[in-house]
Amino acid sequence: MKKLGYGVILFLYILGAASCEKDDICVEGNTPLMVIEFFDINNPDTPKNVPKLRVVGQGQTVTVNTSADRTDLNKITVPLKTAEDSTGFFLISNSASNEDGFEIGNIDTITFNYARLEEFKSRACGFIITYEDLNGSLQTDTDNWIKDIEIIRSEIINADSTHVKIFH
């Protein structure tokens, strides 16, 4: 009977151990954000703040939730679409509203094109997207505050380093 007792204890122990799972929460990865840094066009190595920068995704009515709104910034992160190979952004310098609520800042439009790669990250995370073959094009208007775009890294696998340099 003693052996049976040990067996029962072992049985309960293994059942208890098996019901503890770390597989339910995704910690292994995430679809990365794109990092944009702003530099001085006359002095390409010097970061330069964009005054009162506002970033709005093309097709959206709200500003991006990853950077501060109407703030002087030289570095922002933006989310790219996971369902399409192209994402457009309105980058507004000196953003402000007039009495009627219309934007009076300088609006420049950049479209980023890329290829999407699906990657299975873990049981809890499932598939995430990483991007490659990134390129950006500026829509020319009468008064572009953005002078040049340079792609530093064409692959976006994390948000640790800068992918795009914008000169102004």
Place this chain on the structure above:
Amino acid sequence: MLRYSISFIVLLSVVSGFAQDKPIDTQPKDTVVYKQSYGIRVGLDLSRIIISSLDDNYTGLELVADYRLTEDLYIAAELGNENKTQQEDVYNFNTSGSYLKVGIDRNTYANWYGEQNLIFYGGRFGFSTFSNTLNNYQIFDNNRYWNPEGFATASETEEEFGGRTASWIEAVLGTKVELFPNIYLGASIRLGFLFTDAQDGRFPILFVPGFNKVTWDSKFGVGYNYSISYFLPLYKKNRKVKKIAAEGEEQ
């Protein structure tokens, strides 16, 4: 010195015993020989049948069998088929396939006269061939800017990953109790170690028929079964005399 003297006296008494014509047998040995049945036991796993009837996303069947080799050694095998659809947070997939496990069980239970129960430990080698179908999946993305309602759907079309195989070893702990003559009710728990690299390819192996759930970044898995089986006696053999003597000393 005292021990040696006692040994010497005992030796002397034995020697004096030989001097008698016939030894006096005060405890005559029981001459009735107890024969034990040897044969094959076949059955079904009850848990897989019950879960199949309760869970719409699972069908499974497992046949169990063992053959008694010696006093306490059995060859044991399980043959099964499982079909399981699982909904995870961001994807839904199906695993369908068959498996075979072969190994040995060793009985540790010292049965009383007439009993034929088992409390056993054992090992198995398991092999499974199966296919996965990724039914649908979304893209995991913490940022809700472009998809405020939830994760963006990436695919609704079924994608099949066929011809998959997996092998593993298993440690088994279990019991088989004779409920009625030759009808046994059994239960076992299993701890498996997977040999196959589960995280290879576009869609990893997350469930293996027979092995059960494959935990992320771990080679170990757990399983169980509850079997009902029928013992078919083929021949009878004497219980080993040596064993009886050893057990007599223990008690």
